[in-house]
Amino acid sequence: MPTMFPSLVPPEGDRNRSVEEWKAGDPTPRQVVIAFVLFIIVGCAMVLSAVGMFQLNWNRTAASPQEQERMDFVVRNVRLLGVLLILLGVPIVGLAPGLRKGSNGCRRIILGLSVLAMFFMLGGWVLKIAATGQAVLALLLAVACLLMYRPGLQTFFVRHSLWRDPLDDPPGNQRDR
Structure with a gap:
């Protein structure tokens, strides 16, 4: 009774664990399109939230020099996070079309x-210099990254790669050098 004792090796005909590889002539995989849309939306939201971070100022004067120092510290760090979000969000949006075309380099x-952006957004959220929206954007970036690295997509990115790497060629498909 093999079903009584599950193992890490899936049985041959298990539909739940099967991976459909992308084949030449197939349309762009759905996971790539969803990841593309998520990267565009999150990248634009990162830039828009960064613009909002530059608008930060206090509506009152500080009661003590220590409070003024704390207020300046928060404003400076929020603006620094805004600069980082712009520097990371713009290239993510700019490279997203290459992802949809199948560029492995992109x-x-x-x-x-995305990993850098998630680090800074979650760090800002944990240190309470960013809102909860930054954590949500980091979560959406993580979902998009997981979608673009699904097991069945490897052949799509190798086949369409703009910057081909010899290590990315599938076995038996070596080009003439």
């Missing part, structure tokens, strides 16, 4: 930029 760069 996929790697977007992953690196």
Whole structure:
């Protein structure tokens, strides 16, 4: 009774664990399109939230020099986070079309930029210099990154790669050098 004792190795005919590989001639995979849309939306939201961060100022004067120092500290760090969000959000939006076209290089760069953006957004949220929306944007970036690295998409990105890497070629499909 093999079903009584589950293992990490899936049975041959398990529909729930099967991975459909992308084949030449198939349309752009749905996961790539969803990741593309998420990167565009989150990247634009990052830039818009950064613009809002530059508008931050206090409507009152500080009661003590320590309070003034704290207020200046918060304003400076919020603006720094805004600069970082612009520097990371604009390239994410700019490279997203390459992701949809199947560029493996764009996929790697977007992953690196997204990890940095998630680090800074979650850090700002934990340190209470950013709103909860930053944590939501970081979560959406993580979902988009997971979608673009689904197991069945490897052949799509290797086949359409603009910057081909010899290590990315599937076995038996080596180009003439």
